[in-house]
Amino acid sequence: MARTIDRIDHASILDKLPDATNARFDAFDDRDAVECLQGTRTELLQQIMEWAMSPSQKCIFWLKGMAGTGKSTISRTVARSLKDTNHLSASFFFKRGEGDRGNAKKFFPTLTRQLMLMIPVLRSGVHKALHDDPDIVSKSLREQFEKLLLHPLLDLDQLGRQPQAAVIVIDALDECEHDQDVRNIIRLLPLLQKAKSVRLRIFLTSRPELPISIGFSEIANHGYQDLALHEIPEKVTERDIHLFLQDRFAKIKQDRNISQDWPGDNVIQKLVTVSVPLFISAATVCRYIENAKWEPQFRLAELLTDQAKYVSKMDKTYLPILMRLLDDRESDESEQQQLLQEFQDIVGVIILLADPLSINALSLFLGIGADQIGNRLNSFRSVLSIPGNRDQPVRILHLSFRDFLVQSGTKFHVDEPKKHKKIAHLCLKTMQNHLRKDICDLESSGTYRTDVGPQYIRQYLPLELQYSCRYWIHHLEQSQDLSSGIEDVLLFLQKHFLHWLEAMSLLGLISEVVGMLDLLRTVVLGDNNSVISEFLHDGTRFVLKNRQIADEAPLQVYYAGLVFAPRTSVIRREFKSELPTWICQFPQVEEKWSAELQAIEGHSDSVQSVAFSPDGRLLASGSDDKTVRLWDTATGGLQQTLEGHSGSVQSVAFSRDGRLLASGSSDNTARLWDTATGGLQQTLEGHSGWVRSVAFSRDGRLLASGSDDNIVRLWDTATGGLQQTLEGHSGSVWSVAFSPDGRLLASGSYDNTVRLWDTATGGLQQTLEGHSGSVRSVAFSRDGRLLASGSSDRTVRLWDTATGGLQQTLEGHSGSVQSVAFSRDGRLLASGSYDNIVRLWDTATGGLQQTLVRAIRARDNTVRLWDTATGGLQQTLEGHSGSVQSVAFSRDGRLLASGSSDNTARLWDTATGGLQQTLEGHSGSVRSVAFSRDGRLLASGSDDKTVRLWDTATGGLQQTLEGHSDWVRSVAFSRDGRLLASGSDDNTVRLWDTATGGLQQTLEGHSDWVRSVAFSRDGRLLASGSDDKTVRLWDTATGGLQQTLEGHSGSVRSVAFSPDGRLLASGSYDNTVRLWDTATGGLQQTLEGHSGSVRSVAFSRDGRLLASGSSDKTVRLWDTATGGLQETLKTNGIVNKLDFSQEGSYLITNLGTLDIQSGHENFASTSTHKNPAIFIEQGRWINMNGKSVLWLPPDFRPSCSAINGDLLALGHASGRVSFLRFHL
The missing domain is CATH 3.40.50.300 (P-loop containing nucleotide triphosphate hydrolases)
Incomplete structure (x- = not known):
């Protein structure tokens, strides 16, 4: 066993x-x-x-x-x-x-x-x-x-x-x-x-x-x-080749019954002389002579006779073999030309293929019968490996054969550029004949590549098609002249670009596409054709934006790729017919490609620092996930993951030659890594606080590290030895930078100063004072004459390094300036801020040149690459300027309300996606929004401790409800709309008259934050759930406490009354739902089964069923009479809100609609009602009928969402709200 x-x-x-x-x-x-x-x-x-x-x-x-x-x-x-x-x-x-x-x-x-x-x-x-x-x-x-x-x-x-x-x-x-x-x-x-x-x-x-x-x-x-x-001494090689030839000729004589004195020592020696020092030459001669179709004596004599004609050893080896092709006295000149043409068409292609193809694949690729190819190749078995199985690849036995053919001046010469052009044409033709949308008949747009078996790939993407997709641009490049083929390339791209991307994705080669397009645009085509150049530029941006999802789910190039492409994108325009027909209202997208080239995902926590290698080919990112990652900037592909730190990586920097990478961490160490292998070279220990910044000297011999211990240290990068300890700052050192000549080191500190140090002596040269906040970043210009510093006082300052004098103060950011960097010519300075904006400044005038919206250092765990040249194309995102915290539909579905950390609430027209009203007035983040039943009022609860009532038609502020002393977490209208309840972090619930704004009751009793409030149907009772683990029932008329419902062992996050008001359900962080008798306060049922906190509860219209949504990504249906579990519905997302449909056949949730009549533990694939299940899957996918159909790019992933029938609203961290409407 x-x-x-x-x-x-x-x-x-x-x-x-x-x-x-x-x-x-x-x-x-x-x-x-x-x-x-x-x-x-x-x-x-x-x-x-x-x-x-x-x-x-x-x-x-x-x-x-x-x-x-x-x-x-x-x-x-x-x-x-x-x-x-x-x-x-x-x-x-x-x-x-x-x-x-x-x-x-x-x-x-x-x-x-x-x-x-x-x-x-x-x-x-x-x-x-x-x-x-x-x-x-x-x-x-x-x-x-x-x-x-x-x-x-x-x-x-x-x-x-x-x-x-x-x-x-x-x-x-x-x-x-x-x-x-x-x-x-x-x-x-x-x-x-x-x-x-x-x-x-x-x-x-x-x-x-x-x-x-x-x-x-x-x-x-x-x-x-x-x-x-x-x-090795030539005599030794000669001896061994001599022994080799003797042995092979002995076998030939034995196999063919030839006289023992053949061919004689003199002939053997001649062949040795021709072959030395190449054993391959001797082996090739023997294979030629051994050919079973010919007399060995004749073949040898032919070789010996012809050898004097040729100068090159390769000629002497290969030409007699090739000449045999034409040695037919009965063939005329035209037949010989035909043989030579077949040689060019078959062998000429084989020797230049980047990857060998089988006879069957060659037949389909070349358009020549497999039998014809096989018969012709039989003449070349001494130079080609030709397997008996025609599905096995034909290979060159030695590269010297290819070298001979492309360099030879004989009639067998293969014109390499011309032949590559021919192969490129064959590749294009093969792709045009076979490529199509969904080539593997996957049907589901969300099918993962890893779920497509290799048998499907081989069936639908035969080898000749795979070859064509991968190497067509390689052959175009090698052809050197494309003047007559540009139109063919353009026509192919305009019809099949997305089909080609799909095929490359299915083959796992999408990361190669960016380099291929760049090669096609810059090397092959140059600037000969503006139309194709524009197409390729747009195509490159399209691939960079969608590389990751194309690799995961290839068909998404047609769906997410087109849906979220800019409105004026060439690819979107050319392939608009491929836009999914099941979307009838598309989200608002940018007009043009922004300066952001790509969002690179992979880290599992916030990215704290990024740095480019000197040659621009690598990007290093340091993260709170304790790793450093190296990325290919051309493709976005992960090259290395550097593990070793035991704390967050706060800073990264490359040496000038790019061979070393330094990282500083909250584990109090700096580490040096080999960028080629990812190997750890040195661990630099000595700091007693977080290492906030690292920088190499220009010659790479020194590394500077700045720390929370207020000290800068200089290290020898070769030995790891400590060279200098620079003391003087009275606060954490957030940034360090060497001058270009390495003589000065600048350090920026939490003490609001910048200091300049002599790196040789460690002496303090200058203290630069002026900032009113901590200095987060410093950088020298290339000539070393200017120093830039960015600060938490929201300014950038430029200093004269010789005098220490202030040259410019650059104002405009609304958040702490976390990073600064000069352009290579020193004319531009880039600054990145917590306001999520990168700004480009003119260093001579201090003028603002560009504004790039969205920060490079990301708390969404991504790294973003930007094109500074196109920064001006970036569109201002209309809508919120902060994360969207909450969204809610009006009862008729015509309006959507969103609350944001930008302190506003906004009303959107769900039909057009247009912004109807911006409800400004709050001075803190809007945590909750709720419509009155008639849709005429919207209530918003905020961190500014107030509740505000707004007229949804005009956007006018109706009432400001003041009284809470802490954040307002939840708001709810009574059914008749006359009362509003608000729950707060001040541990109270307040009841307000919506007509006058007057405070009706202050309900005190909870000992912790109030997370949820709900009115009974008749409005006489109010329930409140709290972090104090209790539910309380209040009389809305008197404010009197009716019942305190105790039993939960965790925070109560949701409460709901049954339609008749006799039962109350509560969902808790203890993973349970409890049913209470509202008259007596008695516990009726404890519903156990969820493996995560219960976020939402709702009764069916007849009160017989209770639904509960949980962080375990399920919704459970319970029998309220018995407490028995009726059904478990998997959601792939957390259901924070839910309600039953009027007829009770499905549930309406923040993720979508759930069929509750099918009895299946999943979203129904055969729904019994008109609305199929639509929901957000893991924050990354839109799922319909249990299938992932549309991937959401990072910029479109919701911080909150709501679904009303066929309309999906997404609230984003950027402050934008997006709408998608589906054909159901």
């Missing part, structure tokens, strides 16, 4: 680890690949095996050599020998253009899978890593390496195991895409020697290309040994 469980557990782990199966040394695809002939490479192989088995040798053996020198053959031989001796732990053979073998995406998961087979005790560590982070396999290389390999290996050291020798073989690292991935792999692998219980050795081969050479130079201190194959 234990073994069975272990096998199942192991299988479950393997299922979660992606595997580049073809990358193993003994993969089926490489079944014909040879190993070193016995007797060849003997010295080298012996040296490698001795290194592998010796406990004192260096961790890595790097075997480097030029193309064709036999590296892969040696790797296979080494791997085979190690496997035979049970010392091979894992292998990965890279091969460019071979899908998973051509990149590092599955490199570490593949190694981990193999290591677990050799070292079974690794499974628990790997299982824990996958359990803790199920998405680890899609994270950065560093995170994959640490969590899947390094940490599980280090955990084994705790078990006291005997050291075990294990070797990893990595072949052809130079064929891994992306130079940075290659360098990261080289940096990370030496860290494996930290593991002591497993003595790992890594045997690695590659060409000696620059990125790899640089990578190894960077790990010189970690220890590796290398050997260059092409530097």
